[in-house]
Amino acid sequence: MKWIIRVNMRNGKIDKYTASEEEKHWGGRLLIAKLLLREVPPTCEPLGRYNKLIFSSGLIADTAITTTGQISIGGKSPLTGGVKESNVGGSAGKKLAKLGIRALVIEDTPKNLSTKVLVLAANKIELINSPDLKGKMVDETIDIIRKKFGLNVGIICIGPAGEMKLYGSGIAVTDEKDIQIRYAARGGLGALMGSKGLKAVVINDNGAKTPKYFDSELLRKTGKEIVQYLKKDPKTENRNMFGTPAIMEAANELGLLPTRNFSSGSFEDIQNITGEKVREVILKRGGVGRTGHFCVKGCVIQCCNVFPDTEGKKIVASIQYENIALLGPNCGIGNLDDIAEMNNLCNQVGVDAIETGAAIGVLMESGEINFGDAEAAKDIINQIGKGTHIGRIIGNGTKLTGQVFGAKRIPAIKGQAIPGYDPRALKGNGVTYFTSPMGADHTAGNTFGSAGKINPLSGKGQIEDSKKLQLRVALLDTLGLCLFVRPPFVKHPEFYKSLLKGRYGWKLELKDIKNIAEDVLQTEREFNKKAGVSEEFWSFPEFMRDEPLPPNDTVFDISREEMKRIWDVKIPIDEF
């Protein structure tokens, strides 16, 4: 049984019903796109009554396949004005899937904003008024919820930034033992949750029945093969040892590392913030510090870390490449402790660290505070939580900050901050940022891994590469798989077939599988087109077309017309 649950935040009504045959074929990112297009007026106000906040587990999220605990969270994005799907690890996704919930749809807005907690359990769904959580930081929120609901529930929540409906706010998800906070960070979904008056979702999977798989043996066998492949892949060990910061030094060498508000692609203090350095510091300091930790139980990659202070106490977990890039070099800050503290503050107040780092970079360039001034930057992030004027400005993200301070360089595409890959030196990502229905989002089709095969400074082949990667990730996001399990599927696309057959008995050819991916992008594009935020109407940041980026001194020179060609590009089945 797959459930769709609808909660109306105006009248408190809760509906639980079986997904239709069609809906059963939708999961994760695909489901979000389909529901948005079917039910949400594309031109509605993102924080108004008619937008919906949707949580969905992926198609195979209720299996034991490695990394399948990603939960997709989506709605019409306040930042981009288009579709947003942001998926995240942690323990909530798995628990949602175990309860057989394919989609949780939060509808309407309360007449007067309140602070509510939604509790999902096997036999009960309850919306609880929780004024005690009002304005609470994320860690405080988790603590209070744990005291009430115990250690075994999954928690999804927002910080004060989301409650204030700041466009840069994200949605936090805990992991098994609250070791780390994961974020569905991008697109301003925290503000959407805040607009619904929903502070947290608590998921209790006690008593959940194990679903009946169509062919358990096939699932088990496929899962094992995937794990074997991953274990042999050198990237797995690399990610396990150094986490996502593993790519820091390469990013700097390629000259694509956002530095001082995207005015350079390399950073002079790079040696202090590499993946190797992160590992070295963690191991040296000991305490609660650790590398090679998982965010979803059963993951064999385990790219997470806990970054401790000199006394071995946690500063932040997990610290990741993009956050370091934007909060660090992009703000002229080269000290890991400072960056970790900034990252933790973002997690606590409840904002996307990428959006916030880019906004602070803009603020620094305006001269309000200086590049490299970590104390001032921390103060600003603290002020987001307090709702001061400057806090609210920065908390609303890069584009708004740029407008307020009359900035010349505003590193945002489709209203959303550009993540840790400057598109002038990684042109494939420029194509993704510009054409993806998600806007400037590296997870929507990151071409960083192609840099060895395709010259990242040239426009050649980037459109095809971006299209291929956008399709692949759309599929992973629909199944509930983490991006990092992509390699075995690229090598053995028949794994997709086996998984969906093993789980549901669907007999799909590879072209059917690819059609699922195409369907995701088409559905999202249709929504965006109706919302007026298709690539037709966005401009690439003009400074990136005019100002060469050191050290490569390249500009972004793939034309809009050329990029629009992406939707005509056909990716052969054997390259998918």
Added chain:
Amino acid sequence: MKWIIRVNMRNGKIDKYTASEEEKHWGGRLLIAKLLLREVPPTCEPLGRYNKLIFSSGLIADTAITTTGQISIGGKSPLTGGVKESNVGGSAGKKLAKLGIRALVIEDTPKNLSTKVLVLAANKIELINSPDLKGKMVDETIDIIRKKFGLNVGIICIGPAGEMKLYGSGIAVTDEKDIQIRYAARGGLGALMGSKGLKAVVINDNGAKTPKYFDSELLRKTGKEIVQYLKKDPKTENRNMFGTPAIMEAANELGLLPTRNFSSGSFEDIQNITGEKVREVILKRGGVGRTGHFCVKGCVIQCCNVFPDTEGKKIVASIQYENIALLGPNCGIGNLDDIAEMNNLCNQVGVDAIETGAAIGVLMESGEINFGDAEAAKDIINQIGKGTHIGRIIGNGTKLTGQVFGAKRIPAIKGQAIPGYDPRALKGNGVTYFTSPMGADHTAGNTFGSAGKINPLSGKGQIEDSKKLQLRVALLDTLGLCLFVRPPFVKHPEFYKSLLKGRYGWKLELKDIKNIAEDVLQTEREFNKKAGVSEEFWSFPEFMRDEPLPPNDTVFDISREEMKRIWDVKIPIDEF
């Protein structure tokens, strides 16, 4: 000879050349639409290199016809993202026309923002570096320019808000003796001028040659008939005595007066702010106070005033209906002195009083300051000029302020604040705000005058009425005529024919005249469509569809689909 002048703010190059045959047929609002569509990439960044700031005199601006001194100022609007044409009285327009300048086009942006003054004279055009004007208030700017360039030049300038590129900033124009400041207020054109590093345009028409009219006698005769008609029209005397605030009491009675952030349509202290009260106070206080003043020499309506303090010294000139409505009732403020001071502060820092009043209303509803607290409101406007954080927020207008403070009620359409006519109680204006390429702009087709004939609370007939008024005003804006001379032209549309024949010898039928108006709207709509800001993609503020407006308790209930029908509505020639 009709000149087009182009000034490149990056390299300082100035071009002056004769308008082409086609361009000679374009003036004012039509010229701006044509040039934008021809030369400005619709998706460009409004404050970037590729947008253009265009000044244009109307087709008959160089004649002695009454009120023909309006100057059209336009470009791609930072606020709406679409076409903006804002026209304004004062002495600059007439002088520009006298110099035979049909269009002044400001192109590109300087590499580093500077403070420049452009001086236009009969035989010389000069771009002067003027660091002494940096950050100066509008009155200070005018004083400094007068000292340098004398009492006979026309002045167009921006305040500090425009220099800071705040989206709510406008462009100020002086009148003959600096008695009053007129504003091309809407759409954020001050920010566009600021982005060009252009602080002021100084127009010296000494030695300008009188143009050769095709038929001076016809012009003289037609002009005389227009004046005779206007003198007999009771609206003229009413406007002359009470100015635009004449309609204050009627607006309140109709229940469409924006009150406390558009939460009511009538205001309890209305008796303190009526047109009659404005006149009474001005006459009683004496000093420099006056009513029935002109903004353009030769105007027979003379709706302007100078509002003095108790000592007879000027607080502000001219004080107008929309500014009183938004700075007064909409902020819960019912004292004319307070409102006049707020209006003057807006004029000095260089922001649109409508946009700013609406933004302060949103701020008050957020609880940051209280409704009715005039001192706090003045402080906020002062802070715009100082560029403090809250000043920059408010200076960026209503939509941004609403975003920053997570407001539920954001009274803006197409990014621009709704002026002094709540569309729930004047539905025709709702149609105009939503469908006009200008966004929420009462001057684009104000149906207030139709309230006697069409029920303003009903949707019936509103679309036709809006279309008719949008066409009429598009034509007036193209000729360079003030809105208030509309009555004789409605009664005697042949005046249009006579004026264009007398001036140019054009032999146009009424349908050709109407085609000019259609051409304005079509061209603007085409630009907006390509820019992604057509009515297709905007939503009417959802609170106005959901929350009934006291005292009529009506919501705005004309559907988007219904409103889109406006472009199929045909207005018969004899109703145009």
